[in-house]
Amino acid sequence: MPRVRLPSASSSTSSSTETSLRAANxxxxxxxxxxxxxxxxxxDAHHLFDELLRQATPVLVRPLDGFLAALARAPPSHACSDGPALAIDLFGRMSRGAGPRVLPPTKYTYNILMDCCRRVRRLDLTLAIFGRLFRTGIGANVVTFSSVLRSLCDAKRTEEAMDVLLHRMRKLGCIPNAISYNILLKGFCDDRRSQIALEILRMMAKGDACLPNVVTYNTVIYARRIEEAKDFFATMSTYELVPSVVTYNVMLTNLIKEGLLTEADDVFTSMEKTGCAPDSRLLxxxxxxxxxxxxxxxxxxxxSKIDEKNFSLEASTVELLISLFSRGIYQKHINLLPE
Structure with a gap:
């Protein structure tokens, strides 16, 4: 008769621990x-954390990260409209005296928190968490630095952001990517310092590791004068970049505002020829x-294109059409107005 192997005390303990961890997850x-x-x-969030901090099983980092990330992304219309600030507050609760009930945060945890700080415009907290991350020895990645760069640019400290991108990132073992450069480009463009943005673009174009992408060109085309924007648009093919719907929308907007209507017609025609389908926002x-x-x-x-594609009119388009109808100027597309 074969011998039946009974579970040892250690295996029972291990099984119990795994069950508890699954329940915590x-x-x-x-x-x-x-x-x-x-x-x-x-x-609800504070009540949940009251319960988590009382339980014997440690709070697992991965589900905690997912919860904090959901708070960070909560839109203003949701119950947790102040989700980023709430995520920072809840993490602070877990950090104060939680001890073994909370497993050590990961790089991902810190990235979420830094993004939350950026969203609530707390540059001081962004930099404080950034410093804390390095003291743990975990190290940082491009996502971490993206929060730092965005926070500095939001605070109009673009010169400091450029120093971080050009010098400090590499010293700290992180190589900037196109996203890093695009954040800085947008910061200088928003700050109406498009000449510096242009120099950064040229710097990217000369490098091998971080060439411009479509987002890069969208940013500088939007910020530059129309003749320069046209030149940039034409040179996208140099890097085998295909303009996106956003690129075409920016170019068409610039051309129409400058009164270059025939050129706008030509750009739209080329857009359709390349197979880039216009979306509702562009039309x-x-x-x-x-x-x-x-x-x-x-x-x-x-x-007519909006009608063909069964797109809806945006509120501002409806408002303008109603104004024109009321003045007897435009009656052709009254059927497009919502009932």
């Missing part, structure tokens, strides 16, 4: 889903701009 799944659906309030934007210019026939063409 599951405890954060439903709250994370409720945050995403907009039915989880700040009071509404272009139709609206032509209506504002009094270009009724051109506007009608884009309104």
């Amino acid at each position: 599951a405890a954060l799944v439903a709250p994370t889903e409720r945050v995403s659906s907009g039915t989880f309030s700040p009071a 509404n934007n272009v139709a609206r701009l032509f209506l504002e210019k009094g270009e009724i026939i051109r506007a009608g063409y884009y309104l």
